[in-house]
Amino acid sequence: MYVTLSIEAADTITRVGTDFSSRPQASAHPQRQHAAGTHLFREGDHAANVYEVKSGVLRLTRVLENGRRQVIAFGLPGDIIGFPNGDLHHTDCDVIATAEIITHRRSALETSEGDPETHQRLLRAALREISAMQDHFMMLARKSAIEKVASFLIVLSQRTGVPIGNYTTFSLPMSRADIADFLGLTIETVSRSFSLLRKNGTIALETPQTVLVRDMQSLLDLSESTD
Amino acid sequence: MYVTLSIEAADTITRVGTDFSSRPQASAHPQRQHAAGTHLFREGDHAANVYEVKSGVLRLTRVLENGRRQVIAFGLPGDIIGFPNGDLHHTDCDVIATAEIITHRRSALETSEGDPETHQRLLRAALREISAMQDHFMMLARKSAIEKVASFLIVLSQRTGVPIGNYTTFSLPMSRADIADFLGLTIETVSRSFSLLRKNGTIALETPQTVLVRDMQSLLDLSESTD
DNA sequence: CGCGCTTTTGAGATAACTCAATACAGGTGG
DNA sequence: CCACCTGTATTGAGTTATCTCAAAAGCGCG
Numbered sequence: 001m002y003v004t005l006s007i008e009a010a011d012t013i014t015r016v017g018t019d020f021s022s023r024p025q026a027s028a029h030p031q032r033q034h035a036a037g038t039h040l041f042r043e044g045d046h047a048a049n050v051y052e053v054k055s056g057v058l059r060l061t062r063v064l065e066n067g068r069r070q071v072i073a074f075g076l077p078g079d080i081i082g083f084p085n086g087d088l089h090h091t092d093c094d095v096i097a098t099a100e101i102i103t104h105r106r107s108a109l110e111t112s113e114g115d116p117e118t119h120q121r122l123l124r125a126a127l128r129e130i131s132a133m134q135d136h137f138m139m140l141a142r143k144s145a146i147e148k149v150a151s152f153l154i155v156l157s158q159r160t161g162v163p164i165g166n167y168t169t170f171s172l173p174m175s176r177a178d179i180a181d182f183l184g185l186t187i188e189t190v191s192r193s194f195s196l197l198r199k200n201g202t203i204a205l206e207t208p209q210t211v212l213v214r215d216m217q218s219l220l221d222l223s224e225s226t227d
Numbered sequence: 228m229y230v231t232l233s234i235e236a237a238d239t240i241t242r243v244g245t246d247f248s249s250r251p252q253a254s255a256h257p258q259r260q261h262a263a264g265t266h267l268f269r270e271g272d273h274a275a276n277v278y279e280v281k282s283g284v285l286r287l288t289r290v291l292e293n294g295r296r297q298v299i300a301f302g303l304p305g306d307i308i309g310f311p312n313g314d315l316h317h318t319d320c321d322v323i324a325t326a327e328i329i330t331h332r333r334s335a336l337e338t339s340e341g342d343p344e345t346h347q348r349l350l351r352a353a354l355r356e357i358s359a360m361q362d363h364f365m366m367l368a369r370k371s372a373i374e375k376v377a378s379f380l381i382v383l384s385q386r387t388g389v390p391i392g393n394y395t396t397f398s399l400p401m402s403r404a405d406i407a408d409f410l411g412l413t414i415e416t417v418s419r420s421f422s423l424l425r426k427n428g429t430i431a432l433e434t435p436q437t438v439l440v441r442d443m444q445s446l447l448d449l450s451e452s453t454d
Numbered sequence: 455c456g457c458g459c460t461t462t463t464g465a466g467a468t469a470a471c472t473c474a475a476t477a478c479a480g481g482t483g484g
Numbered sequence: 485c486c487a488c489c490t491g492t493a494t495t496g497a498g499t500t501a502t503c504t505c506a507a508a509a510g511c512g513c514g
Contacts, residue, residue, distance in 0.1 A: 062361060066451065070365045085358035110350065112339050123337065126353055131312035133360045134289060138297045140367040141411030145502070176461065184368025186503060191462055208461060208510090224293065372470070403493060416470060418494055434479090435493060455514105462509070471501085477494065484487085 031102045036173070040082065040093040040101070047084035049103045050122060053077050056099020057173045061092045061181070071182035073132075074174060075099075076159050080125040083109070097173035140184045143224070148183040149193035150222035153203065157213050168216065172209040197222075258329045263400070267309065267320040267328070274311035276330045277349060280304050283326020284400045288319045288408070298409035300359075301401060302326075303386050307352040310336070324400035367411045370451070375410040376420035377449035380430065384440050395443065399436040424449075 031054060034040070040051055040058065051058070058075030060082075072091055075081040081093060084106055104122060105114075112119040139148055161168040172179070180190045197203045202219055204212040213219060258281060261267070267278055267285065278285070285302030287309075299318055302308040308320060311333055331349060332341075339346040366375055388395040399406070407417045424430045429446055431439040440446060 062365060064365065064369075068365070068369045070361075070368055072361050072364055083354055083357050085354045090358065091361065110347075120337075123350065123353075126350075126357065127310055127312045130310050130353065130356055130360070131317065133357070133364075134299050134318065136364070137299055137360075137367060138289060138291065138295070140364060141297055141408075142291075142295045181368075187461080188463085188504085189502060192502095195462070413471060414493080415472085415495085419470095422494070457514085458512095460509105460511080462507105464507080465505090467502105467504075469500100469502085472499075473497090475494105475496075478492080480490090480492100482487100482489080484485105 030104075031100055034095045034099050034101055036095050036098045038095050040095065041089045042092050043088075043090055045089045047082065047087060047089045048106055050080055050082045050084070050106060050109055051075070051093070052080045052102040052104060054100040054102060056095065056101075057097040058099060058101075059094045059096045059174060059178060061094070062090065063092070069181045070184075071174075071178055073136075074178075074182065076156075078159075080104075080122060080129070083126050083129065096178070097171075145183075145185055145189045146193050146196060146222055147224050148185065149179075149190060149197070150202075150219050150224075152179065152183060153197075153211060153213070154216075154219055154223055156211075157216070157219075161213070164212070168213045169206075170211055172211060176208075257331075258327055261322045261326050261328055263322055263325045265322050267322065268316045269319050270315075270317055272316045274309065274314060274316045275333055277307055277309045277311070277333060277336055278302070278320070279307045279329040279331060281327040281329060283322065283328075284324040285326060285328075286321045286323045286401060286405060288321070289317065290319070296408045297411075298401075298405055300363075301405075301409065303383075305386075307331075307349065307356070310353050310356065323405070324398075372410075372412055372416045373420050373423060373449055374451050375412065376406075376417060376424070377429075377446050377451075379406065379410060380424075380438060380440070381443075381446055381450050383438075384443070384446075388440070391439070395440045396433075397438055399438060403435075 034056070036056075041047070043062070053075045055077050058079075058081055060072040060075065061069060062072055063069045073079075073081070074096075075093075082089065104118065108114055108118050109122040109126070139151055143151065156170050156172070157168050161170040174182075176187045176190050179185075180187045183190065185193075194203075194205065197219075198205055200218070202213070202215045202222070204214055206212060261283070263283075268274070270289070280302045282304050285306075285308055287299040287302065288296060289299055290296045300306075300308070301323075302320075309316065331345065335341055335345050336349040336353070366378060370378065383397050383399070384395050388397040401409075403414045403417050406412075407414045410417065412420075421430075421432065424446075425432055427445070429440070429442045429449070431441055433439060
């Protein structure tokens with residue numbers, strides 16, 4: 001959907017220098033692979049870049065002093081993560097499934113000097129992010145546990161699922177704790193919701209991190225208005 | 228903090244036409260007054276503008292088919308509301324306290340042609356919005372009813388409160404239902420939380436929509452980590 | 455084979471919800 | 485001017501979804 005080459009080129013330019021507005025060169029690759037378990041930034045780090053996920057999964061979290069944790073978002077392929085507010089990050093970003101990441105200089109978002117097209121893409125991604133977060137408000141505030149889990153599985157299915165016959169399968173690289181902290185539930189409630197979906201035949205779990213959707217309609221019904 | 232004149236001027240230019248990139252004229256005023264009860268846009272409307280609140284209060288809501296409603300945000304003075312994702316609004320925006328609003332063309336956000344400074348301001352506002360929404364996630368997912376209400380009152384106090392001796396007072400132009408739908412609670416729970424704060428001397432309610440903060444420290448303690 | 459970590463399941467506690475009644479305030483008409 | 489009416493807010497009582505604490509099961513790894 002997006003033109004990888006031009007993105008990389010654009011970033012390359014920015015890396016070399018803002019004045020150096022010559023034609024793109026695809027040689028230097030800002031797309032790097034990051035192993036699961038590593039992190040891209042931590043709260044308090046200088047916010048120098050935004051990150052575009054090409055493959056793999058990221059996790060964006062915010063932690064409170066008292067230990068309460070919120071998973072703000074999972075970064076799936078196509079997402080752009082790390083939009084800065086001020087100079088410092090106020091979230092942690094971890095790699096939870098080995099990921100290919102394109103690093104964009106923050107300036108690529110903030111000014112249209114350099115590559116105007118990348119600037120546009122990043123800006124649109126930020127606006128899309130606002131919209132997605134508005135949806136998530138509804139999720140957190142107004143949905144029941146089973147609706148939350150069903151909605152969550154639907155999104156993952158749509159974005160990362162692969163068809164197997166009539167069914168769809170995908171992996172859950174994040175732990176139950178991550179899912180709980182994303183949905184505003186406890187680990188136990190998340191687990192019970194999975195069990196319920198399993199028992200009524202909506203899904204099957206080959207392993208706890210491998211979902212097979214057996215009845216998408218049932219999942220959709222349970223999610224009650226995903227928009 | 229922001230330079231009203233240049234904003235208005237910038238918008239004026241955009242109104243006249245995008246090609247017409249001559250110097251600002253402060254004559255035509257895009258700042259208009261909107262009475263309580265009116266609305267700025269509805270879900271499905273073409274997203275032509277973003278709105279900067281100079282005074283008064285806006286309410287941004289999203290409604291689901293089944294009637295569940297979420298108040299996404301209250302637009303207080305200084306806020307910018309209505310960031311588009313795609314061509315259509317997917318929220319409703321209502322005026323709940325008579326407001327002075329500066330209307331910015333959507334293009335002022337999306338391109339830096341016209342006034343680059345306004346473009347920057349709007350972009351920064353969008354990034355600030357993302358950050359604020361991340362905070363709100365924590366609120367919705369991980370705080371108790373009393374913590375939610377305390378946090379809510381603290382924000383309003385800080386942003387719209389006026390000192391009265393050692394105390395601070397401010398008005399609540401939104402209904403209990405609005406507050407409930409913002410915090411992910413029911414009307415009754417919101418009301419009970421207010422009563423509790425009243426009974427332990429933290430606040431006083433001269434009318435149901437006029438709060439007097441008598442013990443800010445207590446409110447801060449109850450909010451448990453507002454960041 | 456046993457240890458540690460994650461997930462699942464169980465049982466009881468509780469915060470918030472639902473339904474219902476009462477109180478309050480503002481506006482209207484007799 | 486007051487009684488009434490309507491909508492909002494408050495208070496009460498009982499229910500329930502989710503949480504908490506605790507134990508068992510599953511799984512990978514040394």
